Amino acid sequence: MKTPTLKFAFDSKRDCDIAYHFYCEPQCAGVDFWQKGALTYHEKLAGIAEIKEAERKKFLCDYVQSLFLQHKNACNKRKKEIEMIYKKEEYAFFHYTTHLFKNHPWPQGKYIAYLSFFDFCPRFLGDKTFFVFLYDDDDGVLFTIFHEMLHIIFYDYCITIYPHIFAHHDTEKGVFWEIAEIFNAIVQNSPTFPCGKSIIHDIGYPELRVQYTQAQKAWHGDVDEWITNYVAKIF
Numbered sequence: 001m002k003t004p005t006l007k008f009a010f011d012s013k014r015d016c017d018i019a020y021h022f023y024c025e026p027q028c029a030g031v032d033f034w035q036k037g038a039l040t041y042h043e044k045l046a047g048i049a050e051i052k053e054a055e056r057k058k059f060l061c062d063y064v065q066s067l068f069l070q071h072k073n074a075c076n077k078r079k080k081e082i083e084m085i086y087k088k089e090e091y092a093f094f095h096y097t098t099h100l101f102k103n104h105p106w107p108q109g110k111y112i113a114y115l116s117f118f119d120f121c122p123r124f125l126g127d128k129t130f131f132v133f134l135y136d137d138d139d140g141v142l143f144t145i146f147h148e149m150l151h152i153i154f155y156d157y158c159i160t161i162y163p164h165i166f167a168h169h170d171t172e173k174g175v176f177w178e179i180a181e182i183f184n185a186i187v188q189n190s191p192t193f194p195c196g197k198s199i200i201h202d203i204g205y206p207e208l209r210v211q212y213t214q215a216q217k218a219w220h221g222d223v224d225e226w227i228t229n230y231v232a233k234i235f
Helices: 012-024 033-039 043-050 053-070 072-100 138-161 174-188 206-217 223-234
Strands: 007-009 112-116 129-133
Touching: 007 072, 012 033, 012 053, 012 112, 012 129, 033 043, 043 053, 053 072, 072 112, 072 138, 129 138, 138 174, 138 223, 174 206, 174 223
Parallel strands: 007 112, 112 129
Antiparallel strands: none
16 A cells, blocks of 8 residues: 655744744643643743733744754754654554554645644644654654654544544544544554554543543454444444
8 A cells, every 4th residue: 555755844934833823722631732842942932921912923933943043953963863763663654554544545645744843743634744843852753753644544534434423523623633632542552553662651631531541441453343332422
């Protein structure tokens, strides 16, 4: 089966736009993304609230742009490192997902991983792009890449194979979004997941932990069985 070619790139404007979004709307399922993904690594941004509201986005964008200019060589070096660590694991990942999703084709799209100065790591299903935290360690980078790639094919699988269940649900919030996060946590915590160093033994959203425990008990390794016998009953 044909698999997508993932490219890696920088986009300071999108990085700024995303950072400003999480500054304005930091909370999601029990996680303060602005604190976790920005202030933890960028102390200078703690004073953004003291700036006039109309000037805050410009302040943030100027800061992001300055980071790209000041650390251009280091950023390019890290980009090459990330490309290499991904290349070593991509075959195992695609082999696993081909079996997991029963030869379901990957949807068309750009498949670009943008390297970011922030630990927000959003994904965009429309064009098949996502963001990866530049300063994360190798295992964390791989975890994020595989996490976002799983999102892309899982959402497409659900909508294509089970439109009667998923077609009218929002992929960005509500039960469909929750199920997608829970599914990823189950799969990436599974002992059969091939890229073991990218495993975390939990789900990252505190508000989803009870659902995650219940959903994990219903998982027996078959995505169709799980959707039919567990997911369909809660939609």
